[in-house]
Amino acid sequence: MNDKTFEPTIIGFTCNWCSYRAADTAGTARVKYAPNVRLIRLMCSGRLDPTFVFKAFAGGADGVMVTGCHPGDCHYVEQNYKALRRFILMKRVLVQMGIDPARLKLQWASAAEGVQLAAEINKFVEEVRALGPLHWNLDYQEAVSTPAMEEVTA
Amino acid sequence: MTEKIGVYVCHCGTNIAGTVDVEAVSKWAGEKLAHQGVVVSRDYKFMCSSLGQELIQKDIKEFGLTRVVVGACSPHLHEATFRNACKEGGLNPYLCEMVSVREQVSWVHTDKEAATEKAKALIAGGVARVVHNEALEPLRVPIHADTLVVGGGIAGIQAALEIADAGFHVYLVEREPSIGGHMAQFDKTFPTLDCSACILTPKMVQAGSHPNITLLTWSEVTKVDGYVGNFVVSINKKARYIKTEDCTGCGICWEKCPWKVTDEVFEAGMAKRKAVYVPFPQAVPKYPVIDAVNCAYFLKGTCKACEKFCPTNAIDFEQKDETITVQVGNIILATGYDLFDAKRIPQYGYGRLENVYTNLEFERLCNAAGPTGGSIVLHDGKTAPKTVGIVHCVGSRDQNYNAYCSAICCMQSLKFAHLVHERTGAEVYNFYIDMRTPGKGYEEFYQRLLEEGTHFVRGKVAEVTDFARTPEEEGKLIIQVEDTLIGKQRRIPVDMVVLSAGLQPRHDAKEVGKMFGIACSSDGWYIERHPKLDPVATMTEGVFIAGCVQGPKDIPASVAQGAGAAARVLGKIQQKEIALEPVRASINEAQCSGCRICNGLCPFSAILFHEDKMVSEINPALCQGCGTCVAACPAGAISGTCFSNEQILSQIEGLLLLNLDVKEAAAA
Numbered sequence: 041m042n043d044k045t046f047e048p049t050i051i052g053f054t055c056n057w058c059s060y061r062a063a064d065t066a067g068t069a070r071v072k073y074a075p076n077v078r079l080i081r082l083m084c085s086g087r088l089d090p091t092f093v094f095k096a097f098a099g100g101a102d103g104v105m106v107t108g109c110h111p112g113d114c115h116y117v118e119q120n121y122k123a124l125r126r127f128i129l130m131k132r133v134l135v136q137m138g139i140d141p142a143r144l145k146l147q148w149a150s151a152a153e154g155v156q157l158a159a160e161i162n163k164f165v166e167e168v169r170a171l172g173p174l175h176w177n178l179d180y181q182e183a184v185s186t187p188a189m190e191e192v193t194a
Numbered sequence: 195m196t197e198k199i200g201v202y203v204c205h206c207g208t209n210i211a212g213t214v215d216v217e218a219v220s221k222w223a224g225e226k227l228a229h230q231g232v233v234v235s236r237d238y239k240f241m242c243s244s245l246g247q248e249l250i251q252k253d254i255k256e257f258g259l260t261r262v263v264v265g266a267c268s269p270h271l272h273e274a275t276f277r278n279a280c281k282e283g284g285l286n287p288y289l290c291e292m293v294s295v296r297e298q299v300s301w302v303h304t305d306k307e308a309a310t311e312k313a314k315a316l317i318a319g320g321v322a323r324v325v326h327n328e329a330l331e332p333l334r335v336p337i338h339a340d341t342l343v344v345g346g347g348i349a350g351i352q353a354a355l356e357i358a359d360a361g362f363h364v365y366l367v368e369r370e371p372s373i374g375g376h377m378a379q380f381d382k383t384f385p386t387l388d389c390s391a392c393i394l395t396p397k398m399v400q401a402g403s404h405p406n407i408t409l410l411t412w413s414e415v416t417k418v419d420g421y422v423g424n425f426v427v428s429i430n431k432k433a434r435y436i437k438t439e440d441c442t443g444c445g446i447c448w449e450k451c452p453w454k455v456t457d458e459v460f461e462a463g464m465a466k467r468k469a470v471y472v473p474f475p476q477a478v479p480k481y482p483v484i485d486a487v488n489c490a491y492f493l494k495g496t497c498k499a500c501e502k503f504c505p506t507n508a509i510d511f512e513q514k515d516e517t518i519t520v521q522v523g524n525i526i527l528a529t530g531y532d533l534f535d536a537k538r539i540p541q542y543g544y545g546r547l548e549n550v551y552t553n554l555e556f557e558r559l560c561n562a563a564g565p566t567g568g569s570i571v572l573h574d575g576k577t578a579p580k581t582v583g584i585v586h587c588v589g590s591r592d593q594n595y596n597a598y599c600s601a602i603c604c605m606q607s608l609k610f611a612h613l614v615h616e617r618t619g620a621e622v623y624n625f626y627i628d629m630r631t632p633g634k635g636y637e638e639f640y641q642r643l644l645e646e647g648t649h650f651v652r653g654k655v656a657e658v659t660d661f662a663r664t665p666e667e668e669g670k671l672i673i674q675v676e677d678t679l680i681g682k683q684r685r686i687p688v689d690m691v692v693l694s695a696g697l698q699p700r701h702d703a704k705e706v707g708k709m710f711g712i713a714c715s716s717d718g719w720y721i722e723r724h725p726k727l728d729p730v731a732t733m734t735e736g737v738f739i740a741g742c743v744q745g746p747k748d749i750p751a752s753v754a755q756g757a758g759a760a761a762r763v764l765g766k767i768q769q770k771e772i773a774l775e776p777v778r779a780s781i782n783e784a785q786c787s788g789c790r791i792c793n794g795l796c797p798f799s800a801i802l803f804h805e806d807k808m809v810s811e812i813n814p815a816l817c818q819g820c821g822t823c824v825a826a827c828p829a830g831a832i833s834g835t836c837f838s839n840e841q842i843l844s845q846i847e848g849l850l851l852l853n854l855d856v857k858e859a860a861a862a
Contacts, residue, residue, distance in 0.1 A: 047308075049850065049853045051846060051849060051850070057713075057733060058713070060270075061270070061733070063294075063297060063298055064268045064270060064294075064297045066297075066302055067268070067294075067296065067297025067298060067301040067302055068297065068301070070301050070302070071302060072302055072303065072304055073302055073303075075299070075302075075303040075305065075308040075309055075311075075312045078312065078315055078316060078319065078849045079294075079298055080319070080842060080845055080846065080849070081269070082821065082837055082842070083777055083819055083820055083821050083834075083836075083837055084820035084821060084822060086795075086820050086821065086822030086825065087820060087821030087822060087824060087825050087834070087837055088825055089824070089825035089839065089842075090825075091839070091843070092842055092843065092846060095843055095846050095847075096846050096850070099846055099847055099850040100850045100853045101846075101850060101853075109713075112708065113708065113713060115711060115733075115734075115820075116797055116798075116818055116820035116822070117797035117798075118797055119795075119797065119820045119822045122795060122822050122826075126825075150713060150714075150716075151713055151721055151733070152713070152714075152715045152716045152721065153716070158302065
């Protein structure tokens with residue numbers, strides 16, 4: 041693995057109306073971007089439970105990308121603002137957990153912005169690549185498998 | 195109970211198989227995901243074909259499948275197809291999950307190995323998720339039979355008439371005092387040279403007098419609530435200061451009104467109108483409007499000439515704006531376009547050089563009901579031009595302004611050239627980049643113009659100037675252009691220049707779109723549900739678009755879209771109810787602590803709080819399924835169908851399954 045460039049794994053959350061459509065638009069237009077991102081469709085960025093983000097990091101993701109409609113364009117009036125609030129909060133919590141907050145990115149993308157979304161994905165992949173692997177899942181496994189932890193969790 | 199899952203990976207010809215090793219993905223899923231319940235995994239050339247669908251149905255029976263995962267195109271394209279296939283096969287349609295390995299993998303990646311690995315990961319995510327899918331029934335919502343049509347141009351009129359003729363009620367809302375739109379301003383239509391007003395006004399009259407159409411001119415939509423089948427729309431009826439029930443449209447008021455104002459809308463600034471006016475003689479409805487901004491009574495408190503002379507006492511200076519609320523099941527937006535502002539290209543001299551006109555101004559100049567009674571004359575009002583230059587693509591096909599082609603300007607410019615020939619005998623130069631005549635009878639019209647002797651110069655005009663270099667250029671407008679067919683710079687002196695300004699989205703298209711819950715493309719036109727196969731529907735159920743709001747188009751295309759949108763609406767009305775995705779949130783009363791955090795989060799006020807029981811409850815009729823409350827509930831008491839926590843958390847695990855393998859392998 042050391043002789044190869046590190047390929048980060050990124051989990052992306054999209055909303056059904058704008059950013060998932062942007063990904064479709066990128067696809068239809070054959071816009072190329074890095075294969076490191078794996079997208080999950082939600083109805084709205086407001087559906088994003090912070091647990092999802094931490095679950096992704098705990099499961100082995102090196103970066104998480106949250107996407108949604110541009111402010112003011114939300115299909116559900118204003119729920120992307122709630123995603124924005126949670127995003128800011130999550131960044132703070134990540135710091136407390138010892139994770140570089142730069143591993144979490146928020147990106148607005150309208151249904152027409154396939155090219156822009158692809159460019160932002162590429163940018164984020166490079167940023168996370170520069171940060172290196174997170175291995176939070178492995179560290180976490182180690183942490184819970186210490187005798188002290190086992191005692192607590194038993 | 196352990197689920198029995200069937201996985202199907204589509205080749206989509208070479209669309210997917212060209213970049214993803216489809217066989218390897220399906221084989222991998224069959225082996226590696228067997229412990230998750232995958233009992234059968236197949237790949238097939240075209241899963242969406244009837245044979246592909248039968249494959250699923252056969253397996254449902256043979257293997258007793260309880261879940262299906264299809265790796266193919268975007269769910270926005272074929273989710274309905276595969277859900278239906280499952281339903282036909284006896285499986286609840288919501289137990290089928292689609293994974294986009296075309297739009298999100300094969301079409302956007304080039305490295306076959308990486309693309310195949312990603313496709314495996316996405317399938318693993320789908321498999322992990324589908325286990326938690328629930329059997330659901332679509333929500334059935336009744337459709338209100340009335341329809342709202344916004345915009346009274348030709349597209350809106352056509353749509354309204356089609357629906358009204360079918361026996362259903364339509365509210366036709368128009369911002370201006372009369373319906374008719376841009377088409378009412380034109381003189382002739384290409385390529386048949388029909389008189390525009392002659393073919394439009396019968397339709398306007400029909401719309402104005404139709405028993406099933408409520409015409410609301412001088413009105414604007416201010417608020418839209420609700421959802422498909424049951425929209426509640428607020429419309430502001432601006433004060434006309436005319437009692438329409440008494441007005442006969444006799445015209446004495448505008449005859450007697452002493453105040454003249456330049457008509458910037460209908461006459462494109464080419465003529466004056468009175469402060470009380472109808473925009474044009476054939477206006478529908480016939481009632482005038484008092485323009486309060488320019489009326490002497492509203493400005494100075496005196497005059498009231500119209501009131502004095504009105505034979506039926508129909509003038510009412512006390513009238514106020516009135517807001518009415520209507521309930522409709524569907525909405526058609528046909529709000530049209532704005533003309534590109536030619537002043538943005540200063541080197542063409544519009545607004546600075548007297549004899550430079552825009553296409554809309556020239557339409558009025560040609561029009562028998564226009565400022566010159568239809569004679570094509572220079573700014574002095576009497577001299578006929580000897581040479582006329584018509585510039586195509588003004589503000590269109592130009593990276594500095596609008597990159598798109600405005601579709602109608604070539605044909606409109608040819609029409610102008612013909613009219614100039616016919617009426618003045620002047621020499622006409624058309625300056626074009628490419629000649630685009632893709633319509634029935636359009637190319638033939640172009641040939642006719644070539645035979646009439648119009649000069650065609652292929653090149654983008656650099657400048658229009660009155661700065662003469664030679665005696666022949668003195669007193670003329672000189673068009674500087676590179677004639678790309680002979681490879682030379684030319685200076686062509688003309689008496690009159692017509693700029694074929696392009697079409698652009700309405701200045702308020704974005705705000706209006708937001709009000710109706712639809713989005714604009716990067717150019718600003720409204721986005722259709724599918725650019726090829728669903729051009730009049732939008733992503734918002736029950737909201738349709740027709741005419742130039744969707745993109746530049748000519749009259750026949752606008753009429754076709756108006757009729758098309760009407761057909762879609764009629765189909766919905768006839769069904770009487772619509773099946774909606776059962777994506778809804780609900781609260782488990784036993785788990786709800788009554789903290790009320792969710793209450794304030796819902797933009798649709800769908801969450802009620804029961805003081806007596808100290809729990810919140812979601813009204814499923816109002817819930818739109820965004821899931822924000824589900825994410826916010828600290829007690830985990832709210833669950834959302836189709837996007838439950840279990841589904842998404844499992845999908846995350848599934849997506850990372852492959853990754854974990856690699857990392858663990860590396861660690862080991």
